[in-house]
Amino acid sequence: MGRNTRKRRTPLATKIVAGAAALAVGGGGLVWANFYASAHEDHGGHNRTRSAGAQVATIDCPDVGQKIRDVPDRARGEVDGELATMDSQITNAYQRLATTRRAQAGDSQFVQNTILGPLKDRRKAIIDRIQLEINRAGGKADDNLDELAGCQGRPADQQNGDGQNGGGQDGGQNGGGQDQEGDDDNGNGVAGPVADDFVDINDVQPNSRDSRNGLAADGDGGSTGSFTTDCGVNENNLFNSDNLIAAPGVDNGAHHTHDYVGNQDNDAFSSDEDLANADTSCQNQGDKSTYYWPVLRLQDGTQEFDANDQGGGAEGNIGKILKPAEAQIRFVGSRQGDVVAMPKFLRVITGDAKSFTNGDANANTSWSCSGFEDRQVTDKYPLCPDGSQVLRTVNFQSCWDGQNIDSANHRDHMAFVQEDGSCANGFQAVPQLQIRLAYDIPAPTVENGQVQNPYAVDSFPEQLHKPITDHNDFINVMDEDLMNEVVDCINRGEDCQ
Structure with missing residues (x-):
């Protein structure tokens, strides 16, 4: 199947480097392991019960873009670029999550210390820039946007709820257990569907x-x-x-x-x-x-x-x-x-x-x-x-x-x-x-x-x-x-x- 081959222009505003090279593994694209889609799943005729909090399946970050209201027209391009950078940060953090299962199994604080903590710091820096850009353009940035910097990890079957509070806590998602890398991916090497x-x-x-x-x-x-x-x-x-x-x-x-x-x-x-x-x-x-x-x-x-x-x-x-x-x-x-x-x-x-x-x-x-x-x-x-x-x-x-x-x-x-x-x-x-x-x-x-x-x-x-x-x-x-x-x-x- 073909693709759009239109020559792409270099954006004048913030450039986004999504890190595809970092995501590619073995030349065939990133292998996305799927974890804990269901707390109870049948495998080979027996039921294996899993703790819903045993291991993080994905990263849950408050959506800063949906909380922003007063952005002067002349700042919207810069703000949209910053928000896109946030999306790339989440993508990269999720890639880190999906490829470090052995380390997570051996260290109950790995996700918090190595993925969620640094992600919160990077998001905080972008939120600060967004607030500055809005104020420079004559708007009034919401001083509470900093509360949206923290992200959480959660199992795939956990319904959305408190995750929007952005507490940045580990939530007990990493405890011991076996290294399940590659399990429950339907043989496709991707996280979902299940x-x-x-x-x-x-x-x-x-x-x-x-x-x-x-x-x-x-x-x-x-x-x-x-x-x-x-x-x-x-x-x-x-x-x-x-x-x-x-x-x-x-x-x-x-x-x-x-x-x-x-x-x-x-x-x-x-x-x-x-x-x-x-x-x-x-x-x-x-x-x-x-x-x-x-x-x-x-x-x-x-x-x-x-x-x-x-x-x-x-x-x-x-x-x-x-x-x-x-x-x-x-x-x-x-x-x-x-x-x-x-x-x-x-x-x-x-x-x-x-x-x-x-x-x-x-x-x-x-x-x-x-x-x-x-x-x-x-x-x-x-x-x-x-x-x-x-x-x-x-x-x-x-x-x-x-x-x-x-x-x-x-x-x-x-x-x-x-x-x-x-x-x-x-x-x-x-x-x-x-x-x-x-x-x-x-x-x-x-x-x-x-x-x-x-x-x-x-x-x-x-x-x-x-x-x-x-x-x-x-x-x-x-x-x-x-x-x-x-x-x-x-x-x-x-x-x-």
């Missing part, structure tokens, strides 16, 4: 998922039309591990590979002018918007183009990239009234790439199977019967603050509707973007607590390929005439494309 990340779709209760107030804007009242744009399924093989919204100007800012449809000039260094002048894969050439999401991979041993690269195999994202068989992109209206036009270059992130450690407050993805659409899950990958496709669906925030195309944490300028379908706090209803991806994937086999040939979403390494970390990104680059057509169609109650 058997407990999958569920038979027949075991999911219909209509059991909390749909949140922001989902499914269709209804009998308000603006009931829709507009569908066909942008293909990434036939042009446009892939990279950048994130233009969250980490502009930073190479490999996502630490995982994205599929792109729509705009064909999308990487970390693309300016709004680049986006406006780019080609598009959308049939309607007036839609140069960029729609992107982390790729799905089948962990079948395939050596993809990025097998030794940052964002790919060097950071635990391995196997065959699976393109969707279908990518349905649709805009719908509001239950409470008309929608207004989105501003050009509006940026929207939905879901949270760090939901496994951040908690599910911003998680916003539904997994299902075709023919079982009334059964939706957020924190499991579905096992679909023969002939049924794996579905990823997401409904974006549809309330806009009426002023900003982005915000300091890339979320505050957009919101979900309230329970009655209205927008709060003076926000305005804009067309709601809905994306439905359908995949032809053979169902993995789960036996004796192990999963064979699993599929998984690309993720930050420390997120262990959990399904709850799925997310989608959108930048509106429709021309004015097309956006007005979208709005008129939705407000008239028509279905257009």
Whole structure:
């Protein structure tokens, strides 16, 4: 499979060195050992009980980016660069965690003294720089950001909770025990997914998922039309591990590979002018918007183009990239009234790439199977019967603050509707973007607590390929005439494309 070969420009702001060379082991990418996905697992016909606190599976750090609010425009580039450096620090710390299991088994304080303590010091230095940059630009930095410097280690099966307090404590995760390096990796040498990340779709209760107030804007009242744009399924093989919204100007800012449809000039260094002048894969050439999401991979041993690269195999994202068989992109209206036009270059992130450690407050993805659409899950990958496709669906925030195309944490300028379908706090209803991806994937086999040939979403390494970390990104680059057509169609109650 090909890759995006666009010449990359050197960022003028902070350069990020993610350390792929340090992550690569034996020339074949880092071997990520997975530990303690379940406190009770069956192996070879017997049950082996594990202490949930026996050994750290991953590193849990407070998300500084989501806590930042007041960042003057002229400081945002520098702040985003610093936050991307933090992500790289976590990646490197997780790599250290995954490759020092013998040392951890022999020293109960190894993780705290060698990994978590130094990581806290490095994060504190970056937080200090972020505060300085905000204040220099005329903003008022939060003096309490220092409280977010500390990270914790936790087992893979431990639900997120106190980990957000950032106490930087070892948490008893290193005690004695056997050196389990290489155990429970499904033979793939990566940390996840594991058997407990999958569920038979027949075991999911219909209509059991909390749909949140922001989902499914269709209804009998308000603006009931829709507009569908066909942008293909990434036939042009446009892939990279950048994130233009969250980490502009930073190479490999996502630490995982994205599929792109729509705009064909999308990487970390693309300016709004680049986006406006780019080609598009959308049939309607007036839609140069960029729609992107982390790729799905089948962990079948395939050596993809990025097998030794940052964002790919060097950071635990391995196997065959699976393109969707279908990518349905649709805009719908509001239950409470008309929608207004989105501003050009509006940026929207939905879901949270760090939901496994951040908690599910911003998680916003539904997994299902075709023919079982009334059964939706957020924190499991579905096992679909023969002939049924794996579905990823997401409904974006549809309330806009009426002023900003982005915000300091890339979320505050957009919101979900309230329970009655209205927008709060003076926000305005804009067309709601809905994306439905359908995949032809053979169902993995789960036996004796192990999963064979699993599929998984690309993720930050420390997120262990959990399904709850799925997310989608959108930048509106429709021309004015097309956006007005979208709005008129939705407000008239028509279905257009």
